[in-house]
């Protein structure tokens with residue numbers, strides 16, 4: 001079901017005002033071959049209507065012949081900005097970049113953020129963007145979770161299927177993703193709604209057991225048989241299960257890169273408007289699966305890079321795995337119990 005230009009424009013205006021866009025500021029809208037035309041046209045209209053000076057920068061697609069899929073979050077590392085000094089200069093000069101093509105965790109993106117530019121990624125379909133238009137309540141809830149995560153020394157995750165894994169924390173920052181960019185130099189992703197961090201290098205150990213119905217991304221599949229991941233010193237050392245495990249194993253092996261097996265970010269979902277079941281209602285390539293990453297109470301873990309956090313691993317292979325019904329404890333205090341977030345629920349919206 002699509003949404004009207006009016007509704008998407010209103011959503012853009014809400015996101016841009018939460019992102020503190022001011023009259024006269026410079027906005028660059030980044031596009032490429034996969035940019036959604038309605039998202040693009042309403043983004044420009046909304047930014048212009050708020051008095052911004054708006055440019056569009058169209059970048060040629062890259063990595064298509066290497067990526068094995070067209071999912072923009074699957075194959076990371078080099079981007080159309082790699083070596084592209086002209087584009088980087090334009091983005092560094094911008095106050096706000098609306099990324100409608102997916103730069104994601106690239107060295108160039110860090111360079112642009114360091115210049116104080118804000119970058120907001122928005123590539124889900126228009127109706128998903130409108131359904132999960134961010135609010136200050138989202139921000140408050142995610143910021144509170146991220147603050148807890150930032151103070152913790154250990155995350156312990158268990159599940160009825162047999163997950164029992166421990167992550168030592170402290171080396172890397174906790175990140176909050178709440179869907180808008182309200183501070184200079186901030187990156188965020190609309191839609192989102194989760195808190196995450198990275199385990200200390202080499203300090204993740206235990207067993208993760210994906211249960212039937214948990215989700216593999218970028219495969220965008222609900223697995224049918226359990227998958228057992230043995231995690232040792234920060235790397236997955238065995239992946240055992242049925243055909244889902246074989247598909248994942250072949251895909252990861254295709255990168256020929258040991259770092260593809262490194263633990264990447266870990267955290268939990270906090271977006272009440274995201275649903276576990278939504279992925280099954282879309283064709284595989286119609287979304288990048290943000291409902292799966294953000295649904296309330298998931299344990300979201302990832303294999304691959306940690307350069308996003310300031311680490312040195314920049315592998316192109318990026319696997320995201322949201323699981324249901326896990327219990328997540330920080331230094332012994334449960335923050336999620338059997339897939340239910342223990343923070344009292346969504347922060348009440350201030351009375352309109």
Ligand SMILES: O=c1ccc(O)c[nH]1
Pocket residue numbers: 073177189192293302320
């Ligand atoms: O917004 C995102 C999307 C993918 C990911 O792995 C992290 N955050």
